[in-house]
Amino acid sequence: MDDRDIIKLYLARDEEAIAETQRKYGRYCHYVALRITGSEQDAEELVNDACLRAWNTIPPHDPESLKAYVGMLTRRLAVNRLEENTAAKRSGHAAAPLEELSECLPDNAEGNLPESVALRDSLDRFVKALSRRDRRVFLQRYWYACPVAEVAADCGMTVSHVTVVLLRLRKKLKAHLEKEGFSP
Template identity: 40%
Template sequence: MNDDDIVDLYWNRHESAIEESSRQYGRYCYSISYNILHDNGEAEECVNDTWLRTWNAIPPQRPSKLSFFVGRIVRNLSLDKYKAKKAKKRGGEMLPLLEELIQCIPANNDVEQAILDQDLARTINQFMHTLPERECNLFLARYWYSMPLSEIADKFGVKENNIKASLFRSRGKLKQYLIQEGIHL
């Protein structure tokens, strides 16, 4: 079943939409959540919550790429759960990961900045298209899928030090790109 068929099931309020989504994207969503939370139970909970959020979002939204749509939902749910967990205890893999990006992306300190978030997201997406494919894939693996460096190294057959160097260069390019586009730290 393709994305359009599954979206049609949601649109027509067929309960089988959730089953089809889970079959098609369950492992994908679980891996995103687990890479953020590092907890099987919490990752499964986020995936289950993803199907409810998707059910509530379609309609009125009609995503053209369902994998991106559910991926974003599970990622946001997982980050929210991570933040709640972090409030109780400090540490984890996400804090260093977010600290790596903090030097490139402006802080969200006020209402005006919150309004500019959509523009920032669009600009970062445009930046990603300027990167060579391999560099883009490494960047996405680390900062979208929250993969540990060792897992990225295994997946791409690259040494961790090479990945660190590539990510460092990509963050520098991102910072320069954002400045060129008028988005300042």
């Protein structure tokens, strides 16, 4: 069944939509959740939660890509779970990428709480401006929370080259955020 047909099921409030979404994108969502939380049990729960969230939000939402939509819902839930787990001293796979992102914080940004929408738009502009290769490396590390070795294998690069590219990208992101006014 293609995405459009599944979305039609959601719009018609047919519960088969949830089963179809699980069948088609359950594995993808599980991958996203597992990479971030590092827990098989959390990942299974989050996939179910994401499908339920899709049921509750379509309509009014009518996503162009169902895969991207449920992937985003899963990631959002997984990030929440990671924060809960971190507060409870149980860190997930994403602990390392998260720590690395602290290098991107603009200088003297502590206490500066910009609107999340502005930050989101700024990140989108940053990602858009990257070359396809750099975008893949950046997103595999910081969106999918993949280990560096896995990014290297996927992109046909050596581990140390990926490390160097990520270092450059973090510096670039820091400069981008400062340029866009995220530092006082």
